[in-house]
Amino acid sequence: MILEGRNITKDLRENPILRGISIQIDSGDFVGIVGASGSGKSTLMYILGLLDEPTSGEVLMDDKVIDFRDKKLLSGLRNKKIGFVFQFHYLIAELSALENVLVPMIKNGMNKEEAHERCYNLLSGFGLKGKEDRKPYQLSGGEQQRVAVARALANDPEIILADEPTGNLDSKNSRIVMDIFLELNHKGRAILMITHEIEMAEETNRVYEIKDGLIIS
């Protein structure tokens, strides 16, 4: 199993946000998580993405229990094994599209030539050929989000965690991003996508609905 959550709970200021959620994601899975605003779906993604610590329960990656006290381990796993895509692109404004994709790679110690080649390939694969040197503000919203997807794939992660990746896009660009995800999944990449758009969720292999911190279906 690539990623697994076992009986995860999370309290925020003594309010239970997650109340015992278990979830398993294997390679090739495309899991959609839907739920109303405040249901706890993003919190679950942050915990599975090792950005936040559960109040109780366990997270396993490659069948190994994660020790949340080991910050170096968490950083390393986030860099190498997980790719994040958020509703907002969170591209670094001072860096070009290429450099934004480069950032996780240089952190990973990839050599310069290999990293540049991979960046060019990823960006051109997402229809951004010729726009590698543009700053984020010189790109459209859809293009920015595609650069963010390319950045998530920079270190060839085992799983992509996407939190409302189309939430800030128009229908055309939403479709483009969704098609990219489907293609990635088709090639065997595991994806966990949080969305409140039912039609998007229906395109995944498996959909969970969260309500009041519990998976209800």
Add this chain to the structure above:
Amino acid sequence: MNSIVFIGLKLLKERKRQALVSVMGVAIGVAAYIAMSSIMNGFQKYFIKQAVDVNAHITLKVEEADDPDRILKAAYGSDIIADVVGSKPKELKDKITEYKQIIKRYDNDPRIVGIAPHLTGQVIITYGTKEKSATMLGIEPAPERAASVVDEYLEYGDLDKLVSDRNSIVIGKILARDLGIRERGKKVTLVSPSGGIYTLKVVDFFNSGITSIDQSRVYINLRTLQAILDKPNQVNELIIRVKDVNEADVIADQMTADTGYYAESWQEAFGNFLQIFKMQHWMTYMIIFAILIVSAFGIFNIMMMTVLEKKKDIAIMKAIGYEDSEITKIFVSQGLLVGVVGAVAGSLIGFGLQEWLESLDFELQGLMRVSGFILDRDPYYFLYGAVFAITFSFLASFYPSWRAARLFPVDIFRSGG
């Protein structure tokens, strides 16, 4: 390129104008430090060198003051607590009686280079209608050379004439100017304290650069002065030149204890000046410290603004695997870069200032007479300036960087950035 330096540079590049202001602040601080240190220490070192060389490393004098408790201490021991409200001084010694034995005693001391006897006295010198009071220094040229560097300051190097022509004198340059003597060979009239009148020939001029000495000192043959002052075979001062000038105070204390005369080291003689120099140092360095503090606040300000503006970037960097320490380093590297660039620019400006100051030509007469600035161009000023600047920059950027590293990415993602 290292990812930390890469991102740090990119972030800084986008704040070129603010960064440039901070760099300039640091550069001005470093340049000011280099230029001020060069001027201040150059002048002070020159003054000390001249003053110490022209006078003496140690001067052995007759006792200057009496101990008012001496009788009580003699009667009741040195532990007595007494408040003496008045005391008639005992007759002061006015000569060093056994000076030849003292010279002999220290002749073989490896710490001592030379000892010379002096007889000093105040006289009035007249040339034409002008008269001035002067301090006569009766010397023997050979030992004088060993114990001082008097030859270096003679315009014609004719100290030996004091031996070949006993009625000759070497006169301070300013004193000569004040009297209206422009060339050697002129004859002056000297009036002794007892009223005796003597005619002496000026054979050389003494120009140390220290105003107070050059406007009062007159060198004369020891025997001649002894005759003028009616003090046959007497000396009232011994000057001692030591190998290590920093050891002078220790040797002086020992000589005082050994001889019963008062040995004054140059550190003691110029204590007031050294104290003033110390204060000058403090004031200058406080000004430079203030400049560096202002530039450090500039860096702090930029870094705090960057951290506040870059919360989203910090969050995403953490999400893609950057550790807290790496986030700190990204921001500290920017502060350090400002410090390093500022230090390099400041060093270049400082070097340029040194060149310019050294090229200036002007006459200055005060405590000393100098032509232009006397600079101490110690390369360590560049090193210290750079170290101060980089340390200040590091300290100024550390807190904002530490704050950046402590941001919790989930909070930023939840708030939508």
